Each structure stands twice: as C-alpha cells, then as structure tokens.
Amino acid sequence: MTNLKFRAAAPLLALAAACTAGLAADPPPPIILATTTSTQDSGLLDELIPPFEAASGMKVKIIAVGSGQALALGERGEADLLMVHSPEAEERFMARGAGLVRQRMMYNDFVLVGPAADPAGVRRAAGLAAALRALHGSGAVFVSRGDDSGTHQTELNLWRQAGLSPPQAKGRYLETGQGMGATLRVASEKGAYTLTDRGTFLALRPTLSLAVLFEGDPALRNIYHLIVVHPKQGPRVNQEGAVALARFLLSQVTESRVEAFGRQRFGRPLFMPDSEPFGPVADPGGDRGAPHQ
Amino acid sequence: MRLISEGFSQALHLILGLDPDLREAAWRTLQISGAATIVSLFLGAPAGVALALSRFPGRTLLVALINTGMGLPPVVAGLFVMILLWRSGPLGELGLLYTPAAMVLAQSLIALPMVTGLSLAAVQSLPARLRVQIRALGATRLQTAWLMAREAQLPLLAALMAGFGAVVSEVGASLMVGGNLRGSTRVLTTAIVLEASKGKFATAIALGLVLLALAFSINLILTRLQQRGRT
Numbered sequence: 001m002t003n004l005k006f007r008a009a010a011p012l013l014a015l016a017a018a019c020t021a022g023l024a025a026d027p028p029p030p031i032i033l034a035t036t037t038s039t040q041d042s043g044l045l046d047e048l049i050p051p052f053e054a055a056s057g058m059k060v061k062i063i064a065v066g067s068g069q070a071l072a073l074g075e076r077g078e079a080d081l082l083m084v085h086s087p088e089a090e091e092r093f094m095a096r097g098a099g100l101v102r103q104r105m106m107y108n109d110f111v112l113v114g115p116a117a118d119p120a121g122v123r124r125a126a127g128l129a130a131a132l133r134a135l136h137g138s139g140a141v142f143v144s145r146g147d148d149s150g151t152h153q154t155e156l157n158l159w160r161q162a163g164l165s166p167p168q169a170k171g172r173y174l175e176t177g178q179g180m181g182a183t184l185r186v187a188s189e190k191g192a193y194t195l196t197d198r199g200t201f202l203a204l205r206p207t208l209s210l211a212v213l214f215e216g217d218p219a220l221r222n223i224y225h226l227i228v229v230h231p232k233q234g235p236r237v238n239q240e241g242a243v244a245l246a247r248f249l250l251s252q253v254t255e256s257r258v259e260a261f262g263r264q265r266f267g268r269p270l271f272m273p274d275s276e277p278f279g280p281v282a283d284p285g286g287d288r289g290a291p292h293q
Numbered sequence: 294m295r296l297i298s299e300g301f302s303q304a305l306h307l308i309l310g311l312d313p314d315l316r317e318a319a320w321r322t323l324q325i326s327g328a329a330t331i332v333s334l335f336l337g338a339p340a341g342v343a344l345a346l347s348r349f350p351g352r353t354l355l356v357a358l359i360n361t362g363m364g365l366p367p368v369v370a371g372l373f374v375m376i377l378l379w380r381s382g383p384l385g386e387l388g389l390l391y392t393p394a395a396m397v398l399a400q401s402l403i404a405l406p407m408v409t410g411l412s413l414a415a416v417q418s419l420p421a422r423l424r425v426q427i428r429a430l431g432a433t434r435l436q437t438a439w440l441m442a443r444e445a446q447l448p449l450l451a452a453l454m455a456g457f458g459a460v461v462s463e464v465g466a467s468l469m470v471g472g473n474l475r476g477s478t479r480v481l482t483t484a485i486v487l488e489a490s491k492g493k494f495a496t497a498i499a500l501g502l503v504l505l506a507l508a509f510s511i512n513l514i515l516t517r518l519q520q521r522g523r524t
Contacts, residue, residue, distance in 0.1 A: 181490035
C-alpha cells in the first residue's frame, strides 16, 4: 500500500510544493479592493487593474460583492479600498470615521427593465413614480437583488420616494440575494421586471429577453465612489497601497480607459468617468505616526 | 437549443486553442485540489486505520462525528476558514485569506472527514480473523496497522478518489476563502460561476467540460492503480 500510495502521491506532492512555493508573501503587501459585482461582471476591472499592477508592482485582490458587503468588509478592516455605489450607506460609513477619503470616480445610470411586451405598462408612464405605481398596481412580478447592494438600496429608496412599499402579495416580489447578472437572468426567465445598472444590462443583453422600459430620471443616476479605508479599522489595513490604487483609478489615464470601455462592443460607454481630483491624504492620526506598512 | 450547440462548439474552440484563462484555471484546480487531497490523505488515512483498530471510551461518538463530517457542507467549512483567516481573525497575521493556501486549507477540511471515514470503513470491513492471525504471527501494533491497510488498499484508494471528487467539484468554500482572483485563486468551478453570471455560457460550458475531463483523468489514473494492485 505504501508503495502504491507514494507512486500515486509523488506527482501530486510536487504539485503541492509548487503551489505553496508561489505563496511566499513577498513585499509589497497586496491591496484588497472590495467592489460591486457590476464592475466585475461588466469586465471593467479587467481593463483597469492590470495596468496598475504592471506599473506599481503591487498585487490587487478584487473581491466582488455587493456594496453593503464591501462596506462591511471595510468596516472590519478586511479590505483596503472600496469601489461602491450606495451613497447613503457610504455617508454613514464616512460619518463613523471608517473611511479616510471618499472620492467620486464615475457614474452610469439605473434602468427599469422587463419583458418587451410590458404588461404592466411601465413604458407609458409619465414619470418614475408613475412607472413604479404602474408596476405596483399590476400583477407583474418584480425581482429584487435583496442583498443590501447599492442597487438594492437604490431600489428600496425609489419605492419609498414614490410613496410605495415593495409589492407584498405572494410571488410578486422575489429577492434573489445574488449579483446583478444572476438577478437579471431570473427576471428574464420569469418574464419579470427588475432594476439594473445599465452597464451590466448592456453586457448581458444578448442572453436576456428583457428590454429597457424606463430610463432617464435624475433619481436613477448611479454614482460610484472610491473609499480609502481608515487604518484604524484593523491592524493590517494597507493604506499606502489603497491610496496608490485610488490615485491611479482617479487619474486621467484611467478616465480615458473608462470612457473607452464598451464603446466598441456596445456603441456607447458603460461607465462615464467623473473623477474628483485626488487631494493630499491627511495623516490619519498622530498616535500612529508613519503610514501603516 | 441553439445556445447549447453554439456553446459546445465554442467550448471546443477554447479547449483546442488552449485559451490561457482556461489553462490557468485548470492548472490551479489541479494544484489546489491535488494538494488538499494529499493533505487529507496523509492525515485522514492513518487516522482512519488507527481508529478502526482501536477501542476507547467515546470512540463511537468520534466515529459518528466523522461520519457527520463526511457530509460537511463546503460553505460551512469555507465560513470557518474565512473567519479564521480574516486579518482580524486568529490567523490573520499570516495574510492567507484570498490565497491558494486558504483554499487548500478549506478543501482539506472538506476532504479530511471523508478520507478518514472511508478509511475506517475500509479497514473495518476486513475479516475480523485477519487481525487475530496477524497478531498471532507476532506482529507489533504498527506492523498490524500497516498490514491491515495493505489488505484494504482497494477501498482506501476509493476513499482517496472520493476525497478528490468532493474538493474538485466544490465551489462555495473556494469562492469564500479564495475570492475568485484571476490568475491566483480562480479555479474551474468558481470560473464557471463567474462566466455564467457574465452571460458567457460558451466559456462556462468549456470550463465545465475541462473540469469533467480533469476529474475523469485523475480518477482513471487512480483506478488503474487500484485495479493493478488487485491480485
């Protein structure tokens, strides 16, 4: 048995060794970027991050989660830089002092999508509130992210602003608890309505039977911010790396990449750059002295 | 229907063209799941054999725990490992979260009870007289264990295959502790999740086919070993 075991194990052992060899932590420490699913599902980050890694020699670990979870990771000091689109939750995060800097990066917009036949008559609605009322009053099914993401927060705000609460009747309001891509797929399969960022929708449209039914209201603007996590949030927050990455993501080079992204495939940019210039970062606290790491 | 046939033809295209992302994910899968299987083999097989040959108070309880562990949901294993490896967690200093090592750890945790439990069952299913005979011939306890394991080599290899099968197909824990990072912790299963949510079904199908082929090849090698070892 031992012989057999070793013969079978030798190549796998070599693999294990090769695998662990690659793990040796080498400076500089990696940067953890917690971001929304839309920036990853659309493919934007695949364009933006590799040039930074090449130029800086730093590794970026992209953890794609909803904005709610991204903020929670930042709060625990488990992430260094956040790319999020949940303005109210972000403001609360900053008010608690959990973030060092918060800068606008880019925007796109939310759209209401649903079956092209539009049984609820959303397309004919005079305004956003009327569109939501039409949805609410009909028997149509609405699919919600239900995951505390920026899109989910926006959706809840929109219902509230229209003086409504999400449909209560059984089976009328489905919460997927998943990313935008999966949620769009559920809506498409069920012939239901949902709120989506335009970028993810355009990227997935060829595989969906959904159409844009309402767009253009100012309340549907979807703004992405970068937040550098305050080093006091955890013992190993990589402030230096986060600031370097934030500077890069707010630079003109990145702006032009963001603007070019998707033009070829969709005929229009999926995200519009709107960077605030990145100012000097104040030292986060006299007691810490030198920047962390 | 068209999607499926298109998917398969694109899949074939990606596989034959040796798409770099596909190759990378396949190689990572082999490395990580292979390492986890080895870890669980070297810890689990001796533990299972020892447990089969010993009697002590609380043994039944321990065996029941291991048998329960064979059904440990991967996401639960992933959750434990994630909390353990958080920067603010007990092992945060090691900086292992979102690395292949974290995935090896989580997958080992998933495969370990399986290898242990199946090794235990393998040795226990040997005729009871065998052990008495071996002891009567003057073997020490260690020699007895080794000879018994040798006798049970067929089911022990089956235990190994079950462990590998469990971790290579697992996605929940890998996503949680690996983070699905391109070029580092993106394995075939997590890549399938990502590509499907991006709407790239052809790529997802290609990854699925490669995963099946990979699992089949490994099992073929182990099965050949197992069947050759049969006398």
